[in-house]
Amino acid sequence: xxxxxxxxxxxxxxxxxxxxxxxxxxxxxxxxxxxxxxxxxxxxxxxxxxxxxxxxxxxxxxxxxxxxxxxxxxxxxxxxxxxxxxxxxxxxxxxxxxxxxxxxxxxxxxxxxxxxxxxxxxxxxxxxxxxxxxxxxxxxxxxxxxxxxxxxxxxxxxxxxxxxxxxxxxxxxxxxxxxxxxxxxxxxxxxxxxxxxxxxxxxxxxxxxxxxxxxxxxxxxxxxxxxxxxxxxxxxxxxxxxxxxxxxxxxxxxxxxxxxxxxxxxxxxxxxxxxxxxxxxxxxxxxxxxxxxxxxxxxxxxxxxxxxxxxxxxxxxxxxxxxxxxxxxxxxxxxxxxxxxxxxxxxxxxxxxxxxxxxxxxxxxxxxxxxxxxxxxxxxxxxxxxxxxxxxxxxxxxxxxxxxxxxxxxxxxxx
Numbered sequence: 575x576x577x578x579x580x581x582x583x584x585x586x587x588x589x590x591x592x593x594x595x596x597x598x599x600x601x602x603x604x605x606x607x608x609x610x611x612x613x614x615x616x617x618x619x620x621x622x623x624x625x626x627x628x629x630x631x632x633x634x635x636x637x638x639x640x641x642x643x644x645x646x647x648x649x650x651x652x653x654x655x656x657x658x659x660x661x662x663x664x665x666x667x668x669x670x671x672x673x674x675x676x677x678x679x680x681x682x683x684x685x686x687x688x689x690x691x692x693x694x695x696x697x698x699x700x701x702x703x704x705x706x707x708x709x710x711x712x713x714x715x716x717x718x719x720x721x722x723x724x725x726x727x728x729x730x731x732x733x734x735x736x737x738x739x740x741x742x743x744x745x746x747x748x749x750x751x752x753x754x755x756x757x758x759x760x761x762x763x764x765x766x767x768x769x770x771x772x773x774x775x776x777x778x779x780x781x782x783x784x785x786x787x788x789x790x791x792x793x794x795x796x797x798x799x800x801x802x803x804x805x806x807x808x809x810x811x812x813x814x815x816x817x818x819x820x821x822x823x824x825x826x827x828x829x830x831x832x833x834x835x836x837x838x839x840x841x842x843x844x845x846x847x848x849x850x851x852x853x854x855x856x857x858x859x860x861x862x863x864x865x866x867x868x869x870x871x872x873x874x875x876x877x878x879x880x881x882x883x884x885x886x887x888x889x890x891x892x893x894x895x896x897x898x899x900x901x902x903x904x905x906x907x908x909x910x911x912x913x914x915x916x917x918x919x920x921x922x923x924x925x926x927x928x929x930x931x932x933x934x935x936x937x938x939x940x941x942x943x944x945x946x947x948x949x950x951x952x953x954x955x956x957x958x959x960x961x962x963x964x965x966x967x968x969x970x971x972x973x974x975x976x977x978x979x980x981x982x983x984x985x986x987x988x989x
Contacts, residue, residue, distance in 0.1 A: 576675050576677060576760060577898075578760045578899075579836070579837065579838050579896070579899070580677075580759045580760045580761045580762070580833075580836060580838065580897075581672070581677075581761075581763070581838045581896075581897050582763045582833055582837045582839045582840065583762070583763070583764045583765070583842075584764075584767065584825075584826065584829065584839075584840065584841045584842075585631070585764070585765070585766045585767070585842060585844050586767050586769075586822055586842070586844070586869075587627065587685060587767060587768045587843075587844055587845075588770050588771045588772065588845065588846065588847040589819075589844070590815075590846040590847045590864055590868075591868055593812075593815065593816060593819060595607070595608050596871060603816055603819050603823070604819055604822070605823060606824075606826040606830065607823055607826055610873040614874070614875065615871070615872040615873075615875060615876050615877055615878055615880065616871055616872075616879045617870035617871075617880045618881050619880075619881060619882065619883045619924070619926060620867070620869070620884050621866050621867060621868070621884065621886065621912045621914055622843070622846070622866045622868050622914060623885065623887050623913070624845065624866075624914060624915060624916050625845050625857050625859070625861060625865040626857055626858040626916070627687040628654060628657075628658050629915075629916060629917070630844045630845050631685075631687060631688050631844055632658055632661050632662065634886040634887060635667045635889075635890065636661070636662070636665035636890070637665075637668075637887055637889070638661075638665055639887065639913075639970070640657055640660075641661070641974050642657070642917075642974050643657065643660070655692070658687070659691075659692050662694060663693050663696075666697075667694070667696055668697075668889070668893055668894070669764065671697070671890065671894060672894075673697045673699070673762075676760075677760050677762045678699055678760075678761040679697060679698045679699050679700070679761065679763075680698060680699060680701070680753050680761070680763050680764070681694070681701050681703075681764040681765070682746045682750055682753075682764075682765050682766070683702070683764070683766035684703075684745075684746065684766060685766050685768050685771075685844075686705065688703070688766055689705050690703050690705070691703075691705065698764075700753055704741060704745075742821075743767050743769055743821075743822065743824075746765065746767075747825075747828060750763075750765065750832065751832060754832050760897070762893075763833070763837075765829070767822060767825060769822045770815065770818040770822055772856055773795070774792060774811060774815045774818050775788060775814065775818070776817035776818045776820070776821050779821075780817045780818070782817055783810060783813055788810060788811075788814045791807040791810040795811070795855055801855045804850060808849065808850055811849065815847070815849070826841065835874055837874060838873075838874050838875050838893070838897055839872070839874050840872050840873075841869065841871045841873075842868060842870040842886065842889070843868030843870075844868070845857055845868060846863075846864045846866060846867060846868055847865070848860065851864050851946070852946070858916070859916070859918065860920075861914050861931050862931075863929070863942065866922065866924070867924075868886070875896045875901065876896070876901040876904060880904055880905070880908060881926060882910070882926055883908060883909055883910070883912045883924055883925065883926060884904075884907060884908050884909075885909065885912035888907040891907055892907055895907075911923050911925045913966050915966070919933070920932065921933075921967060923963060927941065927942050928941055928942060928950070928955060929942055929946070930956065930960070930962070930963065932959075937956070937959075937960065939952065939955060939956045
């Protein structure tokens, strides 16, 4: 029998920190998560590696940010699906690490970006992605939707060929129950929920407003991510989103009862969600706090609150360390600053109370104690931020050169 504590990891899609109640201590929206936070460990500055699932999940399961490669024609960036698949094939995931330690492993994911098509099943003894078919086409990148009637119809019915992105947690519940009843400890269980992903459509028992309001509001997002008629639709969307979180909290209650108090129980967001900040709704295009500062709560382990920045790319090390009984791991994995990036390309450096965002056309500096509405006038801190961005981009470029050189050798038959 392998040594170590069982681990349950729950990833919640589009999970925004200031809406779940944990940061402010408000338990109304998600009472189960609030109870876990009160007794457990809360990371106040957990930062996603990117503002979309394909950028974040690849990192928080492997501990490394994907490396960019040129496309097959030798110019431009590699197509996103190929980008994700190659990364997952080349890196050891946290599931593989637990499997090598003798853990029984299982995953239940309703998000197609974390399906077996991309290699997320590696290391899992049981993997259920609820995909139907090859899933080689149909998903749009980074949560962005195009304003065409055909695309709108596709998104309103099926986000990915063979995948139901409207899948509720209740559709996963029976299979999770069956697996946990038979699993031998120690085990690693990963569940990825999409109930709070747009469109925000809570079930009837959690609906507090008419579908005559919520459907047109969600349709407005699909037509234009800048949201037409914002003054009318904003509150409809945020209310619907909060209701999906209340429903998601019911799953946390269900799973807590299912697994008991023995396993390490970890809940986090893959990325956040924007509701009008800097003119955006949804996710994928920006690196502001609502999109990358995510909830991270650990229950049945150490307790307290961690204020220093913590990158979700350190999640594999956190889970492995806590499962082994090392309660000093959280403090050792925090850093003075962490990075987020997307493929636009943009890079953000996140300190404990400041943030610098670089993009090719603009650079921004914020004092996070004042929010991100007005830029901070601090030339010294701006220089530090730019130096750190240059270091990050240089490091990524070096990795890209190494990967390209190895690929060239493989194609030449010399390795």
